[in-house]
Amino acid sequence: MMSDVVLNRRRLLTTSLALGCSAAASPLMTPVTLATTPGDSRLVVIVLRGAMDGLDVVQPGGDRHLRAYRGDLSLGEEGGAQPLDNLFMLHGALGGLMPLWQAGELSFAHAVSTPYRDRRSHFDGQDLLESGGNSPDGGMTPGRDGWLNRMLSLMPDTDSRTAFAVGRENLLLLTGKAPHSSWSPDSDLELSPQAQLLLSVIYAEDPLFRTAAETAMDISDDIEMSNGMTPRAARRAEALAAFAAEQLSLDSRVAAFSLNGWDTHANQFRALPNALEELETAILTLKAGLGPVWENTTVLCMTEFGRTVRQNGNKGTDHGTGGAAIFAGGALRGRQVLGKWPGLSEDALYKNRDLMPTSDVRSYAAWAMRGLFGLKQNDLEGLVFPGLDMGNDPKMIA
Numbered sequence: 001m002m003s004d005v006v007l008n009r010r011r012l013l014t015t016s017l018a019l020g021c022s023a024a025a026s027p028l029m030t031p032v033t034l035a036t037t038p039g040d041s042r043l044v045v046i047v048l049r050g051a052m053d054g055l056d057v058v059q060p061g062g063d064r065h066l067r068a069y070r071g072d073l074s075l076g077e078e079g080g081a082q083p084l085d086n087l088f089m090l091h092g093a094l095g096g097l098m099p100l101w102q103a104g105e106l107s108f109a110h111a112v113s114t115p116y117r118d119r120r121s122h123f124d125g126q127d128l129l130e131s132g133g134n135s136p137d138g139g140m141t142p143g144r145d146g147w148l149n150r151m152l153s154l155m156p157d158t159d160s161r162t163a164f165a166v167g168r169e170n171l172l173l174l175t176g177k178a179p180h181s182s183w184s185p186d187s188d189l190e191l192s193p194q195a196q197l198l199l200s201v202i203y204a205e206d207p208l209f210r211t212a213a214e215t216a217m218d219i220s221d222d223i224e225m226s227n228g229m230t231p232r233a234a235r236r237a238e239a240l241a242a243f244a245a246e247q248l249s250l251d252s253r254v255a256a257f258s259l260n261g262w263d264t265h266a267n268q269f270r271a272l273p274n275a276l277e278e279l280e281t282a283i284l285t286l287k288a289g290l291g292p293v294w295e296n297t298t299v300l301c302m303t304e305f306g307r308t309v310r311q312n313g314n315k316g317t318d319h320g321t322g323g324a325a326i327f328a329g330g331a332l333r334g335r336q337v338l339g340k341w342p343g344l345s346e347d348a349l350y351k352n353r354d355l356m357p358t359s360d361v362r363s364y365a366a367w368a369m370r371g372l373f374g375l376k377q378n379d380l381e382g383l384v385f386p387g388l389d390m391g392n393d394p395k396m397i398a
Contacts, residue, residue: 032244034252035152035174036150040296041372042248044174044255044286045148048279048303049126050262050338053317054324055309055355057094057270058108058337062087065344067308074269084108089336093276096284097328104334105287105294107327109364111339113305113357115387116252120319122263125304132362134387140172141386147365148256149176150384154375159226171293173256179280215308237281245289248297262303283328295330298368298397308353309344322355325364332396338364363390371397 061076061083075081080092084101088110100106116128117136124138125261131140132147152158158178219358237259244255259282261275279301287294306323322342342348342356350356366380366388381388 007286032240032246032257034244034256035158035178035254037150039253039373040253040293042253042290042293042297042329043368043372044244044248044297044299044329046095046282046299046301047126047130047171047173047256047258048262048266048275048301049258049260050122050275050303051125051307051319052262052275052323053264053268053272053307054110054112054303054305054322055307056268056317057091057276057326058084058110058324059089059091060087060110060341060344061089062368063341063344069344071311072144072315073270073311084337087341091272091276093273094280096280100283100287100328101335104398105330105332107332107334107336108337109325109327109359109361111322111342111355112325112361112364113214113322114361116352118322118351120305120321122304122319127172129302129304132365132385132388134385141323143176145169145176145239147362147384148173148254149178151369151373152176152254154177154379155373170258171258183230193295199282200275202257214229237278238285241282241285242289245286248283249290249293264307264316265312266316268311268316271316278316279326287328298329298331298372299327300365300368301326301328304363306355306357309349309355310353320354321350321363322357325361327364327368331397333395336396338394338396359391360388362388364396367394368398 015070054072055066055070056075059075059082067075073079076089077083080095081089082092082095082098083089088108090101092097097106110352114125114128115134115136116125116138119138127140128135128138130146131144132150133139152174155178240257241257244257248255258279259275261271261278264271264275281302283299286297286299290297302325303323305319305321307317307320309320310317312318327358338359340358342358344355346352348356362385366377366385367390369375369384370377370380375384377390381390
């Protein structure tokens with residue numbers, strides 16, 4: 001019995017290492033999707049699951065109404081936020097990205113949303129975000145496919161051997177008819193404390209597998225917490241981004257993965273910084289891992305909807321409408337907060353509760369794909385994002 005456990009466990013770890021990352025890499029826990037396209041441009045899409053509060057991340061400190069709505073949340077310079085321009089400030093937990101802002105490798109879009117309205121369901125909102133559809137009720141497109149997959153269908157020479165997903169579930173973003181492959185582990189790594197102890201003894205004399213096993217089982221609890229972030233979150237973000245960067249430095253041209261932790265109904269002043277630090281880790285790891293390839297890379301960080309303008313009774317915020325998107329990469333014409341700011345006066349709010357969306361977040365993804373891969377606007381508006389009006393070029397790609 002014990003030999004079977006050891007052999008099966010060793011086979012799992014060996015398979016993980018053969019894929020170019022350790023068994024700890026969160027691709028075992030969180031999906032990473034990759035694909036090849038011709039040319040040198042790279043696109044990374046990070047789905048921020050749970051509805052990121054754009055008003056706290058990219059704070060409109062120059063709007064006098066903000067503090068009246070959010071008295072208990074830590075805002076402004078006293079909360080560590082750093083000025084971006086005369087209106088907006090960046091949350092202090094993303095302070096490590098300020099050098100990218102200064103270098104023109106970081107931008108934001110504010111008051112954005114998908115067409116999804118009013119029902120405020122994470123499931124429907126995320127389905128619409130990833131499928132790229134046009135329904136105000138959310139959900140998926142009739143083909144039940146994702147907009148990244150439809151984009152790949154327009155690109156020549158995509159190959160299933162180099163388009164693949166790693167994780168327990170496939171991102172809807174890449175689901176569809178365009179060639180791609182998937183891999184996921186066939187066993188659960190969440191072992192009992194007794195099983196973890198047994199395996200730690202078994203691998204005690206095997207440095208390679210001991211390290212992989214300890215990280216995969218998340219039993220290295222003596223790792224110091226950094227900036228309030230849990231060791232698991234730190235390793236997850238770094239592993240996902242490092243794996244994506246490794247593949248994008250080779251044949252892959254498109255990568256996608258998701259980060260959780262953005263549903264901040266309570267104690268947002270503690271919960272949001274943890275999620276932001278994880279995102280910061282992911283972006284900086286991508287930049288470091290891509291090296292010179294970073295100059296040809298655009299990272300789109302998108303969430304299903306924003307959060308309410310007013311804080312709730314639990315010092316958090318509830319599901320809203322308008323929000324923000326984050327863009328990074330050397331291919332950007334950065335140092336911009338894009339979009340039309342609607343203001344926060346009561347008569348400017350959406351249904352007297354949410355930030356009014358003034359642009360479609362899908363349009364920024366579409367313009368990025370046009371700038372990176374030269375896709376035709378009518379294909380982007382008709383096939384990749386059905387029913388989308390891309391509007392004027394925001395000139396987000398250099």
